[in-house]
Amino acid sequence: NAGVTQTPKFQVLKTGQSMTLQCAQDMNHNSMYWYRQDPGMGLRLIYYSASEGTTDKGEVPNGYNVSRLNKREFSLRLESAAPSQTSVYFCASRLSGRHSYEQYFGPGTRLTVT
């Protein structure tokens, strides 16, 4: 099993450009999450999908959109990138049963907006 995979690993955008970050998991997990991590800080939740067909805002959703394409895939879109969105983006997934709390993380996408 590959676990949680993210593409691309690195990306440089100019202000105003758009892009989609891809995330896929092969663990048959129900819930998926997008976080951003800024230097010296913990992770902040952007959006999440508790189950296939649902998406909800997290702590910092402004400037982002998401799509839960199917159970495996959860994408994050930046419609008009801004320098403030320079960050490392992590996707995570979770089984979401009553006793399944652990989240599994992808390797991250390092995004720079100039």
Place this chain on the structure above:
Amino acid sequence: SQQGEEDPQALSIQEGENATMNCSYKTSINNLQWYRQNSGRGLVHLILIRSNEREKHSGRLRVTLDTSKKSSSLLITASRAADTASYFCATDATGSGNTGKLIFGQGTTLQVKP
């Protein structure tokens, strides 16, 4: 806003010594989790402690939880150079349902010198 405050922000110890990291949080929780992040990598789940538990062990890890003080500590005993990483606490707040939404602390960077 960040739920967790961790201290110290950075910790440097010799191999074989114990490392203690502390986490404080603001709201009532269902559980508290600790994650580890090696440089340039995604997070890896270490251990979970439920709100009705006071102490939990896993190998060289010991976690305590004091819900009256809204604080937790992670102890790594007999540290190894391979323990060098950043450590984050994350809380699953009461009222989040089964969404699995986590709020992360800012992390403690641990360096273990050989």
